[in-house]
Amino acid sequence: MCTHVTETLPVAGSAKGATGWMRVTDATVYFDHPVHALADHTLNIDLRRPADGVGARLGVELTAASARALAETILAVLDAVPAGIRDE
């Protein structure tokens, strides 16, 4: 279904979208029917820069299993970084 389960958060960093690199300010995370992925539902992430219009977006659609593996890997990589390098 269109789950409507959506979370939004501010982010800082860059992403490469349809028009090249952009500094992203917002992220949307949701679970719904994908536009392109071969799955009925996917975990979707939009990294966005709304100030530059709705097209300033990097969209990702991942199966639930791969999204979870990616999230765990992101945390593992961050945890493995020596203290003092991370700027959190």
Next chain:
Amino acid sequence: MYDATLAETVQFPGAGGDLLEAYAARPLDAQPRGGVVVIHHLPGYDRETKEFVRRFAVMGYNAVCPNLYTRIEPGASHDDQAAAARAQGGVPDDQVVGDVTGAAAWLRALSNSNGKVGVIGHCSGGRHAFLMSTAAPVDAAVVCYGGLIVGETPPQMKSMVPLVDRAPQVSCPLLGLFGNDDQFPTPEQVDILEKALVDAGKPHEFHRYDGAGHAFFSVDRTAYRVEAAVDGWAKIGDFFGTHLKG
């Protein structure tokens, strides 16, 4: 037999008089015929929904699907509009009612309209089709696995309130098509909706398919279930054939 159809992007006013983008398909002969408004799902005004519009034209109806996200940076890619709509928490129900009412008015103004208009939607569009049956003058409504008609909506989408309590306001015959493996709505939620319609004395017919879950009409997804989809299309044809007759 003359069987030409025309499919094209059109414009007409929706809620608040705002000019909407819409995709229309219609037979080109002068014979009076009913109209169908196709309401797209939350992921947007997409290729698959436009295919439904063309199919209704081939079935003999004037059909149109308004882009409910038209107001979000007109001219942007439709998937980007949908992503922005998602980030904004969706679109308000009142705005959807106004937009779909505008689409119905556009259909009724066509020179070959018989004055009858039905609505159909899948998934969140199914919820909107039910909403339309309670909020605006339409002649028939088809709800294909509409979620969030019964049950609480997530806090992130506060604009989408449950609708089942509005069953007494339903003003046209309803056709409901559901998969028994669906979790949104669950078979129990479909029971609750059907009971509300029975209690309110509203004409309706529900069909539920074993072995089918959510989105069983979606030919490009693994959810597609050919038996349910083929039978569902036949049911839609019979229903609109009865209620949109001139």
